Amino acid sequence: MFDRPDQGDQAILVCLDFGEADYQEGVQECTDLVTSAGVAVLGVLGGKRSRPDPALFAGKGKVEELAAMVRGAGADVVIFNHQLSPAQERNLERAIQCRVIDRASLILDIFAQRARSHEGKLQVELAQLSHLATRLVRGWTHLERQKGGIGLRGPGETQLETDRRLLGNRVKLLKSRLAQVQKQRTTQRRGRVRAGLASVSIVGYTNAGKSTLFNAMTKAGAYAANQLFATLDTTSRKLFLNTECSIVLSDTVGFIRDLPHTLVAAFRATLEETVQADLLLHVVDSASDMREQQIEAVNGVLAEIGADGIPQLIVWNKTDLRGLAPAIEYDDSDQPVSVRISALKGEGLELLREAIATLVAATPPSEISREETEPDDSI
Ligand SMILES: Nc1nc2c(ncn2[C@@H]2O[C@H](COP(=O)(O)OP(=O)(O)OP(=O)(O)O)[C@@H](O)[C@H]2O)c(=O)[nH]1
Numbered sequence: 105m106f107d108r109p110d111q112g113d114q115a116i117l118v119c120l121d122f123g124e125a126d127y128q129e130g131v132q133e134c135t136d137l138v139t140s141a142g143v144a145v146l147g148v149l150g151g152k153r154s155r156p157d158p159a160l161f162a163g164k165g166k167v168e169e170l171a172a173m174v175r176g177a178g179a180d181v182v183i184f185n186h187q188l189s190p191a192q193e194r195n196l197e198r199a200i201q202c203r204v205i206d207r208a209s210l211i212l213d214i215f216a217q218r219a220r221s222h223e224g225k226l227q228v229e230l231a232q233l234s235h236l237a238t239r240l241v242r243g244w245t246h247l248e249r250q251k252g253g254i255g256l257r258g259p260g261e262t263q264l265e266t267d268r269r270l271l272g273n274r275v276k277l278l279k280s281r282l283a284q285v286q287k288q289r290t291t292q293r294r295g296r297v298r299a300g301l302a303s304v305s306i307v308g309y310t311n312a313g314k315s316t317l318f319n320a321m322t323k324a325g326a327y328a329a330n331q332l333f334a335t336l337d338t339t340s341r342k343l344f345l346n347t348e349c350s351i352v353l354s355d356t357v358g359f360i361r362d363l364p365h366t367l368v369a370a371f372r373a374t375l376e377e378t379v380q381a382d383l384l385l386h387v388v389d390s391a392s393d394m395r396e397q398q399i400e401a402v403n404g405v406l407a408e409i410g411a412d413g414i415p416q417l418i419v420w421n422k423t424d425l426r427g428l429a430p431a432i433e434y435d436d437s438d439q440p441v442s443v444r445i446s447a448l449k450g451e452g453l454e455l456l457r458e459a460i461a462t463l464v465a466a467t468p469p470s471e472i473s474r475e476e477t478e479p480d481d482s483i
């Protein structure tokens with residue numbers, strides 16, 4: 105029934121949580137995510153009318169359908185494109201007789217594969233441990249009753265307590281290392297503020313073309329690829345706009361719908377560049393049918409990290425795919441609100457530089473006092 109390639113994990117996707125209009129795009133995004141993680145997709149279970157269907161977990165029908173699909177295709181894993189509680193995950197695994205993971209675990213896995221820098225790796229590990237911690241608390245309750253083994257744990261500790269303690273130690277260590285990284289960044293930023301340079305961050309949905317734009321503007325050679333979450337680390341370059349205006353431009357990690365909270369919290373050090381920016385270039389893939397939802401998702405994450413008050417310039421990218429000419433759109437008070445460009449073809453970049461210069465001239469560079477943020481203790 106299905107083609108079965110020879111190597112790597114192979115998955116059945118369960119996509120039940122989309123509205124009718126964007127069902128196909130939602131399935132496509134989930135498929136992209138899964139293939140990004142190096143997993144082959146054998147089949148999709150879902151449907152326009154079955155979203156979000158509690159019967160999936162309560163009734164036997166869907167679960168049996170899924171189990172049959174898994175057996176028929178010989179899948180190694182079932183990936184749910186929404187959140188599952190640890191208990192749901194366990195119950196499903198038992199019923200289907202196959203490994204089950206949810207969207208948050210999948211995204212964490214991709215980040216773990218992509219992390220290159222020391223900082224990136226620390227952040228991903230912190231996020232993974234925080235995700236695991238919720239599973240320790242709720243998922244492993246059967247271990248609470250276990251007796252202590254000789255030499256394995258402190259006096260009177262249950263296995264769960266030992267696990268929590270070890271996890272807690274590691275989380276503490278990771279946080280203190282990340283705090284050091286954050287300190288270095290603050291020092292760098294202070295230097296830039298002293299030099300009177302405005303800081304401009306490129307933000308946007310994953311795969312919108314942020315790194316391509318960053319490279320086109322700075323000739324920096326940041327990694328750009330047709331792959332979700334190609335960029336995990338922030339890269340910054342000084343950029344000369346005109347005789348009166350130079351800025352520091354930063355390329356940042358992309359956002360996605362339902363980004364796990366643990367990940368957002370863990371990536372605070374990286375996202376700090378965004379939070380402290382004077383202006384955000386919000387890059388949108390104008391050729392995507394999901395662009396409105398993507399803009400909303402990005403604004404949601406920006407609000408979560410406290411960057412929703414920063415002025416934004418919308419950058420409609422990939423206009424070459426829609427045959428649109430580059431242009432700036434102004435509001436009633438003659439301030440640029442959006443620019444249409446093609447980062448790949450290098451079209452509209454002059455207009456973008458002009459729009460940035462206008463907006464930066466209208467906003468004074470951030471005060472140093474805004475940088476004295478406390479490290480986040482929420483995870
Ligand atoms: N046709 C077209 N493709 C583009 C344009 N800009 C970027 N792309 C393509 O879109 C894909 C993603 O580009 P990236 O620059 O890596 O996107 P990103 O936003 O940095 O992605 P992440 O770092 O993964 O969040 C690449 O295949 C680019 O070649 C454009 O203006 N037109």
Ligand SMILES: [Mg+2]
Nearest residue numbers: 314315334335
């Ligand atoms: Mg990128």
